[in-house]
Amino acid sequence: MRTEKSRSTSRKLSVIVGITATALALAACGGTGGEAGGPVDGEGKTLNVLMGVDNQYPEERQQWQTDIAAKFKEQTGADIEWETYASANEELTKIQTSVVSGQGPDVYSLGTTFTPTAYATQAFVPLQEEEWASVGGKDRFVPSSLGISGPDDENQVGIPFVSRPFVLAYNTELLAAAGIEEPATSWDELREQAKQLTGDGVYGLSVAYGDNYDPWKYVWGMSAQAGNPLVEEKTATLDDPSVLEAYQTYFGWLTEDKVVDPAAVGWTNPQALAEFAAGNSAYMLMTTSSSLPTLEDSAVAGKYEYALMPTIPPGATERPADGVEAASILSGDNLVVADYSQQKPLAFEFVKLLTDKDTQIEYYELFGQLPTNAEASAELEAKYPELAPILESASKSVGTPFTGAWSDIQLALTNVVVQSVPGLSEGNVPKNELEARIQDAQNAAQESLDRVKD
Template sequence: MSKASNRAKLLSAVAMVALGTTVSACGSQSNTSSTQENTAGHATSMTLTIFTSKYTANPQAQEQFLNKLASQFEQKNPGIKIQFTYYDSASQENTTLQTSLATQQGPDIFDIGTTFVPTAYAMNGFHVLSKQDWDKIGGLQKFFPAQLKMSGPGSGHYIAVPWEMVPFGLVYNKKLFKEAGIQSPPQTWTEFVKDAQKLTNPAKNQWGTAIDPADSFDPWHVGWVLTKQFGGDFVSADLKRATLDSEAAVKGLTFWFDWVQKYKIASPNDMTNKGTDELRAFENGHAAMLVMQGTSLIPSLESSAVKDDYAFAPMPTIPYGMNALPQGGVPVQTFVSGNDFVIPKYVTGERYQAALKWIKFFTDVPQQNEMYNVYGQMPVNVNAYKNNPELNTPVIKAFVAAENHAYPIPFTPAWGNIEVVYGGVSNKIANAIATHSYHDGDISAALKAANQQAQSSLQQ
């Protein structure tokens, strides 16, 4: 799971702040940023605090890496010290963010997930970056254009600076493909189903693909992409009307469950799958393809039985049974995903300028390349990919291609609740299939009920 996916767990709770819920601060909070002053009252040094999530897979490596970068930055910027504070739970992040904005003191820079930006923007507590601010960071042209589509509701209203991107793609087993006589990964969903059928052998517990409908958040990833390809969305363009019950949304979710029900390319036992179960099936050779997978899988794949047999490709874009996108359909291969820096409005003056300097430093090519070497996270700086052999591989090229076909989710603070209700539909349908109580029309009815909940969130 990407950090952006984990961050989605925070969305529903924090969205309530953006939608008008009163936030009460429990006691006072000392500002973790400090400025030392001499007797003349002039600032001689300051400490910037950056609030970021703990990399639980290897927190020691994270601290060493960030402390190393902090030391390099401090040498180049005398008088500015960098301090990191870490959170390891959504509730801790939620509490710190709410308290900081309510009391107007706290961290100088927040590291937030890309799909959280609409909620953060609605809270009206973060700086909108001016053209001069962007120039100090390195200019908008420094970043992959797709990532900027989630920096704010539109040009001139950006609050978030990307520092990492997490495009999603199709991972497949090259060995199983070769054994089945398949020369290349599918480019359309028709090819995907046909290839998956060739790769399926229930007697060997080998399936063309796998799904994880019991996961809390993964289902919307696939469902939203399929819905967009069919010409729909989860929310109307004016962000006023929920459209989870549209024909395109019903088609998208139906097609996903048809991998089990109709095409028999995924195991019936997948109805209780979560993301980790899906990954385990691929690593053990029980699933030949997985959709909507990111670079965060690579460390696990490298230590698995398929370490020499996996490859990535962009997601298919043409709906099943079609030769081209339908009217209104768009060639979505991934949603815009990653992580961003935002600066609270209570950070002003010299501290604000210092925060911009840190963001520029962190998103410059040397630091972006080092981040990839330590974490395997993809740089968002376009120049990081030039003349870098480690980022000039088939795997990375597949993700860069996907990034160039990344589309933003609807920019609404209600998105967190929409994710949750869509996940509830997926769970309900999976349970019906598992208990043999599924009927035609169940998906349409479940999405209609979910749409009413989504509409309530939009109206708050």
């Protein structure tokens, strides 16, 4: 897993060559498109697929798309037309126009937290037994990856494609020097370790307080571990004490415990990662396997490990009975098929191809995104033992509440942090101000839940 950059590049190239060779070999062996032998005849048809753009590996993505299209053409005789979106805004605009006009992509690759919104539009095919069977059955997926496919087992629209669970990274040298043998498993233990690790220009934790995506994940995770899922039926529970405690813990690292660099109030996640990569902090919280290229090419190369983020809530030494072992939000991409599509069998055939074991392993080798296919996941774990914590986090990931109001709730949770940053910067976020902001968030969340239409 942790190979030199050149080895990683050559591995990617060899995979690309491999896929191309396989596609060409299949093309040579196959007969005419119509007699390709695939279960769905797509001769003369074109499947339109929408995916997020890959800024990290654009060339590899281009090659992968070409190869997958060739493979699909061989299997079904159909062509693939790719479309990409660069931002959530563009993603939504594309969905809006397609939903309203009843034409557009047949298959969408959507972020997991966006799936509830997509579900709310009722513009995507509900997955019954027949649809699941057409993509190889539910059993082929890592069970936890299905946690955000729909509101419940009977109502699902999203087929898991890739997984990007959150973990922490720690500096093995700094922990060893401080006499710490194992990374923390509870938030309280993490704080104590961070205090031990802070000093001599090094901080215990790297935290991206200025990030627009990270903060709510801490609050949701700590609350879920304390037994508060934030939404129960159609009631928001942000006013539960567990939420206040989560925010106080999160801010307290900087204001009370002084285990975070004060400049972190302006950091985004990549900036926080850069500080960890420079050896300036012992722990990097809330990161994914996509941090590998940065860390492998940094001052901490060979001196870091990944581990699960704590799963015991603040103020506790063990998780309460109703607490959830939420190591990470269920993060990644789901595939959905448009209800207006005139070629649904072909679309599901394509989804099947993308979730096949071999395709999933190849996708990991190229882009570092974990498979949702159970066999592929097991094979990767055997092949790369160092992936174990990340795969374990994937299996212990928990879906955020599946409601069309989630986007508003997420925004409200983040807003509490954004409006608290001035206080954080001065080293004090007064409790009464924090409570007032949480109450505002609670009101916004409840109003949004009240608007949910079944």
